[in-house]
Amino acid sequence: MRQLLDRLTLREKIGQLNQRLPGWDALRVNGSRLEVTDALRREVDRFGGIGSLYGLQRADPWSGRHWGNGIPPERSAEAAALVQAYVVGHSSSGLPTLFVEEAPHGLQGLGGQVLPVNLAVGATWDDDLVAELAALVAAQLRGRGIHVALLSGLDLLRDPRWGRAEECFSEDPYLAARLAAATVTAMQGTGTRIDDTHVAVVVKHLAAQGAGIGGRNGSGAPLGWRELHEIHLPAARAAARAGVAGYMAAYNDVDGVACSANRDLLTGVLRENWCWEGIVMADCTALDRLLDAAPDHAHAGALALRAGVDVSFWDQAYVVLDEALDRGLIEMADIDRACARVLGLKQRLGLLDHQTMDDETSFGTEASTGSESRAGDDALAHRQAHRLAHQLARESIVLLSNAGVLPLAAGQRLAVVGPNADDLAAQLGDYTAPRPVPDPDSSTVRSALLELGFAVSYAAGSKLRERLPGGLDAVRAAVDAADVAVVVVGGSSRRLYESEFAENGAVAGADLGMTSGEGVDLSRVAIDPVQIEVARAAREAGRPVVGVVIGGRPHSVTEFAGFCDALIFSAFPGPTGGDALADILTGVESPSGRLPVTLPGGEGVWPVAHDERRETSRGYADASYTDNVLLGTGLSYSTFEACVLKASAEPGLRAEVHVRVRNTGGRAARFVVPLFGRRHVLGIRPRVRQVVGHAAVRLEAGAERDVVFRLGAAQLGTVSARGLLEATPGHLDVWVSGDLHPPTDAVRIEVLP
Template sequence: MELKKSTVTKSCIMLCLAMLGAGAHVSAQAQKGNANVIVYKNANAPVDARVKDLLKRMTLEEKAGQLSTLLGWDMYEKNGSSVGVSQTFKDVIAKRHIGSFWATLRADPWTKKTLETGLTPKMAAEATNALQRYVMENTRLGIPLLLAEECPHGHMAIGTTVFSTSIGQASTWDPALIQEMAGAIAKEARLQGAHIGYGPVLDLVREPRWSRLEETYGEDPYLIGQMGIAMVKGFQGSKINSGTNVISTLKHFTAYGSPEGGHNGGIALTGPRDLYVSYLPPFRDAVKAGALSIMASYNSIDGIPCSTNPFLLKDVLIKEWGFRGFSVSDLGGIPGVRTTHKVAATIDEAAALAINAGLDADLGGEAYGDALIKAVKDKRVTMATLDTAVAHVLRLKFIMGLFEKPYVDVAAAEKSVGTEANRQLAKRVAAESIVLMKNEGNLLPLKKTIKKLAVIGPNADNIYNQLGDYTAPQPAAKIVTVLEGIQAKVSPDTKITYVKGCAIRDTAHSTINEAVAAAKDADAVVIVLGGSSARDFETSFQSTGAAEVKASEVAVSDMESGEGYDRVSLDLMGLQSQLLQRVVAAGKPVVLVLIEGRPLNINWAAAHVPAIVNAWYPGQEGGNAVADVLFGDYNPAGRLPVSIPKSIGQLPVYYNYKSASRHDYVEMDAKPLYSFGHGLSYSSFDYSNVRTTVQETAGNLKVTVKFLLKNNSTVAGDEVAQLYLRDDFTSVVTAEQQLKKFQRVHLEAGQQKEISFELLPEDLKLLNAGMKWVVEPGAFTIMIGASSEDIRLRDKFEISKQVAVK
């Protein structure tokens, strides 16, 4: 009996083992089958199929979470040399299924992240890896995060390279250089775990009182478009899943840069034709270049907030331009539909208006959380509309390869961010951006052997005043100021006396008498004035990040530009004008260097100071670049991307005004002080022998313009040759002149080169009375020169037949 029982037991064991083995085999087969069924996890499946499969598996709440981009800097915890996810992060993932964060690695006074409390590049990579690992391992569907960062002139994080701000980038008139710069910025951001770079800013600006001019490429749609294309190509590269590129988010869609009264986010006064002709082309160019994301602006156009404007977000962006990325609000832009624009009574109504208009994602996350869920449940938003927005976001996560490779290499981030090569690149960008505006009597370049030099002014030795808005904290040793650049440049025997003189805004403290004494004792003076976008920890901020301007500040910061700091005038603030006039009265040769974020009133300087150099905000290597120009180691060739007005009473003043009655005022003429495209050199150039040929055949139109450009000086240098066009008589009012082509050309002393430009229907078109793009038959005038005012060559050509342009 016992033997029989034992035999049975043994048989049962063997049977169970066999069944377990079979079960294991079946389980493996089932898993293999499930791998085929779970399409979104299959890296070899088409992206659209993966998106469709994942959408089917998501709840309403999970979909809403994918459209909310929360502020990211509280999502990590730093403990000494280690970093991990915060409880805040765990809570929002569990409760809201968040799919995106913004500014996780940002450091500045608003975020309260300093050099001590913020993250090094190595720790940044560790932090983003920790965030990704948590969502991949602790959420139902394992959808990786999209992490967006501010990247307009460098990734706004600790340890990264700080380049010239955008207005300086535009002053290079060198798209190839800007593309190289954008590639460097993208790599630094991506290696730390970012996927999206906010930028470029493509706002056409006709209002210099507006606080954000420094973030733009100026007043001309063609120049802005060329810079935008360069930035998009540099950010995104040829493969967005390369591991060193980021998605480019275009800002701010649209007509944000010319607000009524200069008020940031104010009403845009533009009609449909001007919108298509002036404000939309840079965005169109960047979209055609492949941009994968775009941000709706805060303003309204003709009574419709951009965040809820289906004409912009659907008709123009998707139907006309074929945009294949995703759109996102500016921070708090959707709640602003209710609080600022007052076209929605509740937040869920604002959410419904925005997503129904085609706005995919919500930066800030206030609107596309419970409010959007409620709008869907109340049937004000269809599930199809929600799915379309979610699909736009998910598609990019798949395209970037984040489901397969959500993590970054920490060692690569530590090694490849803030490199010497990028520092040298920052110096190149800064040098090319510098505009020599005046050089009477060839005062510049100065001699390095000068015996006594006075360096004066509030911006001569202030690192943060040199860097612009959207800049992270910096160690002082990393930034080269103008004073430091000069000290490193001149002979050891040169005596340099530095006196600050005054602050940018503060009038309570000054050392003007000491500055005048230094000037009298010097052989020459370099005075560095202008403005500042440097934020400090005493400044208070709105929820959007814009600064709160206090009219009755006691301890006055230097900040007079940067987001939120709109101006009522363009005068030099504080005691700067007094300082300049008293220093000039000392009777020594004076060079004025401007470090600024917007064009300022320099009428007095233009009349009384022999040499003026505009460096905008030149970035971390700005001091070295300025010194190279001042002492002749670099021959300047920067050109103004925006006109410099004589008075705010002229505003708006821009070169490409439409044919109309534009005449002088009682007090002054109507021309700007310095025109668009202006910039001098230590070389001189001759333009000659212009030849224009027209090829008109069925389905083809091409105008070729050739001319000779010669450096007739003894100094090698760059010239920016500019081609402007006027359609002489048209069916609708068009611009008196419009930039159509340009080329930055290097010529050795005495060298001559033939320059050739091709004009295609895209360059010759106008928007006719029927709102159709056409090239009209008739006469055209070509103007070629060194600026919009300095035209050296003219020619005419005729088009015989109308050409439709798509």
């Protein structure tokens, strides 16, 4: 590697650290031909190569790519090979580029597998299923010639007003860490080498972006070191242990220091404390935003490079690293260190296999011809992924209340009403490529219930934040003709091709059709008043009402719930969401999802996370936390009992907790068992509770099973000032009920240093 690095010129090294060209501008679809563009030619000439290329296959309103002008899935590998061949053949360095794509819940490219969003994934509490799907997604990406997947998963949802809530697994660090580690391991594989069925993962965002002031995207996170390490870094630490290839530095600052210029975070924590080796990528245009703390681009680039950022993302700051070097702001060793990390990732992916230290010409381009056998494999993988995505969507559905209305009975006449009752786009979430039309793999609540043979009358009633002329009259007429009303409300991250976008792709303008997504932070999170009017109209018709909330954030459902005899929460469940919801509504499957976040009881009652520190304050004089719907809430069509039988501890921060689970109901069902805990250490105010373990069991009616939870340093340790877990005398109370505080049958574990 040293010989390879030494033969590169300064210009070529800087080229390896830059990711400047929008990938969709690198290739043009010209009838049946794929052609490289002049923009690609200029970029290769400018830096003697391209280190990374973001978004070659991205399709969405921001990129302007769709089924009419984007790269079709059957030609995606060909497109990547064509660009790679040009980069390798026409650059002075001869180095291949890294193809980087968004994959927060499946590939954001035409025909890419689309999964439920992370908030839905968190509701499954099923890391095994998540891993199985993630492996299929990784194979699809690599088959298309993609090397690096940008994956959300590090952000902890600490404020429901934040528009990117859907990208978070949970508000709880334990649950987020489990799911992040499972996803990284499945997508990258377990070895140091990343083979041709896996991709390198860059997880985002580091760190504390979910704790922005006021729930505003990219705002500061005014946190102390303990809060940072206990809440916002466990998922990142779990990814490091799983061997993650890279991290993306967040936009926000932590206590005034921007994450992309935070040496304590990017070098001190990642590389020195955690002994992690990999690349750090800046978020899109984040380095140029450092100009509010630096006099010019050269200083901004120097701040980021010396902090530990290896790859820039559409910034001017890394274009002028040669200027920063000339001015003494950085040293050549800083550039070499970052460049070596980029080359190390290419080596880990096998991109340098055909390169010897004294041969400058031969690199693989991973060309693929799309043979018949490959097409058959792709079809099989697609069917398997579709089946698992449907299972994931089904497991993510949370039944919050049920007064005996569910499951629906065969032969009932249904009124399916509300703005999200028949709107596929409202199920998909942000960072989603356009679906094909027609789309045989997709379903809405209305279409799925029709497919099951129900007589369905339909009325949207309203838009998400706008009334429809005659909408409420149409709702009343539909419900009058039905036995049960299914009212489907919530939100949407739908982007439009005519929308206004910021330079980093976030939504910039107001759009009444969007209530979630990057750039869509809200001051209020209750179900919109115009949707409440739809629920009221359905209730006034005198029929039982089943409420379904499809959304991308923890909505306040208190008012809406007052009109419902049963209530379901479904974070954006993806294209199979309609079928999944129909399975739950009709009793094909018993609901097993549990909230991965707390739903606020009303507006302005912040914070709401279940694991906040205990307070001496009595709270607000005009509002209460009692209406909050806690993390872990979720009902079944059966009934279950769970209790802690015993717990034992050993020195070295190890303990075992034995829990017995019994199905006391009349049908087989899956049941998620969260293990809650409260850690007590002298002199440190405890948290109300935290998740310290979880398991899922499927039991027949009347059956029981014992589950063993094995706890370690993450649950029993205390965070030191350096962010390391250490043994400190104290105890941990554990329980399995949904109580916010330890019940009388909680079991105490003494921590043995």
